[in-house]
Amino acid sequence: MAKEKKGVRLEHISKIYKDPKTGKDFYAVKDQNLEIEPGSFVTLLGPSGCGKTTTLRMIAGFESPDEGEIYLGGEPINALTPNKRDTAMVFQSYALLPHYNIFDNVAYGLKLRKMDSETIKKKVTDILSLVGLEGMENRMTNQLSGGQQQRVALARALVIEPGVLLFDEPLSNLDAKLRVSMRTEIRRIQQEAGITAVYVTHDQSEAMAISDKVIIMNKGIVEQVATPQEAYYYPNSKFVADFIGECNFLKAKVTGQDMVEIDGAAVKCATGNLESGAECDVVLRPEGATLSDTGVIKGIVDYSCFMGAYQDYRIKVGESFVKIQEYNPKNKKIYKVGDTVYLGFEDNTLYAL
Amino acid sequence: MAKSQSASLDRKKLMADPIMVTTIVLLVVFLTIFILYPLAILLVDSFVSDDGLTLDTFKRVMALPNFRRAITNTLKVGFLVGIASSLIGLLFAYVEVYVKLRTKFMEGLFKVVSMLPVVSPPFVLSLSMIMLFGKAGIITRFLLHIYDNSVYGFWGIAIVQTLTFFPVCYMMLKGLLKNIDPSLEEAARDMGASRFKVFMTVTLPLILPGLGNAFLVTFIESIADFANPMIIGGSYDTLATTIYLQITGAYDKQGAAAMAVVLLAITLLMFVIQKYYLEAKSTATLSGKASRERMLITDKSVTVPLTILCSGLAIFVIIMYICVPFGAMFRTWGYDFHLTFKWFGQVFTKYKGFKAFKDSFILSLISAPITALLSMIISYLVVKRKFKAKGFIEAVSMLAMAVPGTVLGIGYIRGFSGGLFGSGFLQGLYGTGAILVIVFVVRSLPTGTRSGISALRQIDKSIEESAYDMGADSFKVFMTVTLPLIKDSFLSGFVTSFVRSITAISAIILLVTPSYLLITVQINEFAEKGAYGIACAFATILIIITYTAVLLMNIFMKYFGTSRKVNIED
Numbered sequence: 001m002a003k004e005k006k007g008v009r010l011e012h013i014s015k016i017y018k019d020p021k022t023g024k025d026f027y028a029v030k031d032q033n034l035e036i037e038p039g040s041f042v043t044l045l046g047p048s049g050c051g052k053t054t055t056l057r058m059i060a061g062f063e064s065p066d067e068g069e070i071y072l073g074g075e076p077i078n079a080l081t082p083n084k085r086d087t088a089m090v091f092q093s094y095a096l097l098p099h100y101n102i103f104d105n106v107a108y109g110l111k112l113r114k115m116d117s118e119t120i121k122k123k124v125t126d127i128l129s130l131v132g133l134e135g136m137e138n139r140m141t142n143q144l145s146g147g148q149q150q151r152v153a154l155a156r157a158l159v160i161e162p163g164v165l166l167f168d169e170p171l172s173n174l175d176a177k178l179r180v181s182m183r184t185e186i187r188r189i190q191q192e193a194g195i196t197a198v199y200v201t202h203d204q205s206e207a208m209a210i211s212d213k214v215i216i217m218n219k220g221i222v223e224q225v226a227t228p229q230e231a232y233y234y235p236n237s238k239f240v241a242d243f244i245g246e247c248n249f250l251k252a253k254v255t256g257q258d259m260v261e262i263d264g265a266a267v268k269c270a271t272g273n274l275e276s277g278a279e280c281d282v283v284l285r286p287e288g289a290t291l292s293d294t295g296v297i298k299g300i301v302d303y304s305c306f307m308g309a310y311q312d313y314r315i316k317v318g319e320s321f322v323k324i325q326e327y328n329p330k331n332k333k334i335y336k337v338g339d340t341v342y343l344g345f346e347d348n349t350l351y352a353l
Numbered sequence: 354m355a356k357s358q359s360a361s362l363d364r365k366k367l368m369a370d371p372i373m374v375t376t377i378v379l380l381v382v383f384l385t386i387f388i389l390y391p392l393a394i395l396l397v398d399s400f401v402s403d404d405g406l407t408l409d410t411f412k413r414v415m416a417l418p419n420f421r422r423a424i425t426n427t428l429k430v431g432f433l434v435g436i437a438s439s440l441i442g443l444l445f446a447y448v449e450v451y452v453k454l455r456t457k458f459m460e461g462l463f464k465v466v467s468m469l470p471v472v473s474p475p476f477v478l479s480l481s482m483i484m485l486f487g488k489a490g491i492i493t494r495f496l497l498h499i500y501d502n503s504v505y506g507f508w509g510i511a512i513v514q515t516l517t518f519f520p521v522c523y524m525m526l527k528g529l530l531k532n533i534d535p536s537l538e539e540a541a542r543d544m545g546a547s548r549f550k551v552f553m554t555v556t557l558p559l560i561l562p563g564l565g566n567a568f569l570v571t572f573i574e575s576i577a578d579f580a581n582p583m584i585i586g587g588s589y590d591t592l593a594t595t596i597y598l599q600i601t602g603a604y605d606k607q608g609a610a611a612m613a614v615v616l617l618a619i620t621l622l623m624f625v626i627q628k629y630y631l632e633a634k635s636t637a638t639l640s641g642k643a644s645r646e647r648m649l650i651t652d653k654s655v656t657v658p659l660t661i662l663c664s665g666l667a668i669f670v671i672i673m674y675i676c677v678p679f680g681a682m683f684r685t686w687g688y689d690f691h692l693t694f695k696w697f698g699q700v701f702t703k704y705k706g707f708k709a710f711k712d713s714f715i716l717s718l719i720s721a722p723i724t725a726l727l728s729m730i731i732s733y734l735v736v737k738r739k740f741k742a743k744g745f746i747e748a749v750s751m752l753a754m755a756v757p758g759t760v761l762g763i764g765y766i767r768g769f770s771g772g773l774f775g776s777g778f779l780q781g782l783y784g785t786g787a788i789l790v791i792v793f794v795v796r797s798l799p800t801g802t803r804s805g806i807s808a809l810r811q812i813d814k815s816i817e818e819s820a821y822d823m824g825a826d827s828f829k830v831f832m833t834v835t836l837p838l839i840k841d842s843f844l845s846g847f848v849t850s851f852v853r854s855i856t857a858i859s860a861i862i863l864l865v866t867p868s869y870l871l872i873t874v875q876i877n878e879f880a881e882k883g884a885y886g887i888a889c890a891f892a893t894i895l896i897i898i899t900y901t902a903v904l905l906m907n908i909f910m911k912y913f914g915t916s917r918k919v920n921i922e923d
Contacts, residue, residue, distance in 0.1 A: 015359070016356050016359070025356070060822060061366070061822075062818060062821075062822075063359070064358070064359040064360075064362035064363050064366070065358065065359060065362070066356050066357075066358045066359045067358060078362055079362055079365045079366065079369075080366075080369075081366045081369050081370065081821075081826075082818070082821045082822050083821050083822070083823070083824045083825055083826055084369070084824075087822070088822060088823065089818075089819065089822045091815040091818070091819055092815070093813050093815050093816075095813060095815035095816045095818065095819035096816075096819075097816060097819075097820065097833075097834055098816070098838065099837045099838060108820065108823055108825075108833075109823035109824055112823060112824040112825055112829065113824065153819075156819075156823070160823060160824070
């Protein structure tokens with residue numbers, strides 16, 4: 001539907017803010033280089049204050065970068081005001097115009113583009129049916145539920161057929177169940193419209209579910225750009241490993257190619273470029289370990305709790321604790337607090353940093 | 354770290370928006386010429402003489418015994434009125450928020466009291482004070498048979514000003530008390546504190562900054578007040594009246610300028626303390642919303658005395674207002690109580706009443722939309738936009754709040770009678786209706802801007818950003834989003850400015866020329882002459898006009914306002 005898919009390129013982008021408390025300048029975003037492919041769905045992911053929203057607002061034009069240049073479809077856009085940029089944003093608070101009905105809200109951008117009323121009517125009707133709001137044209141915004149308001153905000157952004165669609169934590173005001181169904185919906189609509197999308201969230205499961213690529217940010221710096229799978233299985237830093245999913249770090253020593261020693265036991269583990277003899281942290285996802293009565297790494301059950309889908313354990317290994325989730329606990333042996341257990345690892349689940 | 358690139362980009366983006374740039378430039382020019390420049394001229398007048406910088410003018414006016422007396426008089430009145438008004442305001446606020454008012458009648462009384470300062474011309478209470486307690490006063494002469502009671506002087510001014518200003522304190526403190534979370538007080542009660550103890554150890558400390566704020570606001574109002582001391586002051590001169598007499602009686606423009614600087618210095622100091630210290634503090638301690646409804650006090654030993662006290666005061670104030678139309682209808686106040694319409698007749702036949710109302714009405718009606726629009730634009734720029742001159746615009750338009758009308762009036766005389774800097778440029782303005790309109794605008798701008806700013810702060814920033822993002826430029830955003838959303842604030846700014854203008858006197862009395870007759874100036878003149886019948890007739894019609902304006906506004910807002918239909922807060 002979009003007239004032209006546009007890519008976004010950020011070259012050495014930095015944004016400096018003044019800390020209101022100390023009065024000192026700091027980098028909200030530092031030397032960011034990004035290439036967002038046309039038609040892809042990319043998520044900026046990170047904890048609050050990591051610079052993801054600032055990045056998005058710089059692409060939209062609400063903030064100006066202090067260093068570097070932003071390109072939209074190959075054109076530098078630093079000096080353009082938001083109204084002159086081929087972007088459309090879906091806001092966290094939806095930001096619908098409360099004095100207009102749904103139709104006028106969606107038609108707002110089209111009217112500014114001086115389209116005739118016939119075209120406007122057709123486009124608005126089409127887009128409302130795409131987002132599943134047929135026949136709601138005359139409702140006022142406060143007569144809609146949160147999810148419906150979100151769809152209007154999406155329709156309003158889509159209807160002007162922007163080169164890039166920007167999302168600023170659009171689902172954070174919805175309840176948990178709706179959040180899950182809306183993110184699938186957003187993904188479907190983006191695919192159907194075939195539009196480039198940049199999405200900001202702090203919710204890693206949302207980012208995984210929705211994106212072609214995630215950009216994990218921390219303190220203004222891009223930690224990793226990867227597909228959700230890569231980021232989960234091959235995080236390139238402890239921060240990423242910890243932020244995407246749950247994770248344990250096991251102290252280990254590289255003993256050879258793809259071999260490490262944990263707590264005196266030799267274990268198979270992807271070691272990447274780490275040299276033999278190096279100290280490292282092995283990333284262990286809670287679902288990546290199994291518990292049994294025999295094995296190499298010995299521990300004592302410190303906590304054991306039935307969670308439905310899995311049995312949640314905390315195992316004391318040496319001086320540290322390891323979180324383990326054993327799925328489908330009905331068919332497995334349940335260990336109690338104080339039991340002695342042995343940890344085993346499935347192949348290809350460990351990754352050394 | 355260099356922020357230069359974002360600054361230059363922001364500048365480029367701003368420049369891409371010519372309407373916005375023009376608006377900002379025009380605003381800066383307007384505020385500079387009509388607020389800063391007249392005040393600066395006063396400083397120049399009083400500090401600069403032929404042989405350079407000098408304190409001679411100040412030494413000269415400080416040597417005048419009546420000026421020195423005026424300073425102490427003004428401060429004495431200001432302190433008393435400030436304290437009394439905030440205490441009475443607190444009483445009313447406390448009773449409304451904490452005590453169960455059983456009757457519709459009491460609720461009505463409170464509502465009337467809160468409306469009064471909005472619709473009342475400034476000198477109405479002085480008039481009725483004289484008519485109730487003066488030599489020919491109904492209460493003093495006929496009920497108490499005191500034939501030589503004098504209401505003129507310190508107590509007259511203090512009482513009248515307290516009654517005029519306490520409703521403002523009441524409204525301010527009501528807002529604060531409502532924001533106190535009831536569970537704080539319940540927790541104290543729960544731990545065994547008596548109601549009085551709770552008030553002294555929890556409620557009072559929480560609203561103390563707010564109380565100080567109310568005191569200072571009233572203090573500034575009191576020392577800037579011109580109309581009441583003029584009518585009921587007698588020989589007890591305050592700064593505002595002394596300055597007025599210095600220029601109209603002694604023709605000492607330089608001396609008046611120096612006196613105006615002294616008055617301005619006092620109000621500015623108080624304003625700075627109020628604005629930047631107390632206001633921030635009073636809202637900081639009470640930012641939270643009340644978590645739930647407060648259990649109202651129903652204990653008779655508390656409710657009965659408080660109710661009696663409040664209703665007594667309220668009824669007294671209302672009687673004072675009612676006194677005015679009756680004053681206009683008795684044949685001779687204090688002697689002949691036959692009803693007559695001759696005063697109203699005379700207003701229109703003998704004293705060009707029609708022209709006075711027309712002039713006042715038209716000038717106020719012209720200035721009202723200008724003020725309303727201007728204050729909405731200023732609020733929009735201040736709240737929603739980022740640009741260099743923003744701090745200047747906000748500070749200067751708020752500064753106007755601290756400038757007493759008399760000071761502004763003198764500044765305009767000195768600044769514009771010979772054109773800008775005596776160059777003759779803009780001289781044509783002086784003595785015209787245009788300069789009166791400008792004074793009206795400048796005098797009402799701070800209130801309008803303040804209400805606009807608080808209305809806009811309630812609107813989620815991203816609503817405007819979304820429109821901007823959709824492709825609207827600043828002008829479009831303002832017209833299609835901002836203005837419709839603050840329609841109520843615009844409308845109330847319009848009416849408030851209209852009412853303030855039509856009841857204004859302090860600055861205007863110095864600038865009005867014989868070609869314009871203004872109602873307030875007429876009232877002042879007749880009241881000074883002792884022609885209370887005529888003064889009351891003028892005042893009655895004025896109250897009717899202002900009350901109708903406010904009534905129309907409320908009706909309009911009820912049916913066309915935004916707040917009913919729209920949930921602006923996200």
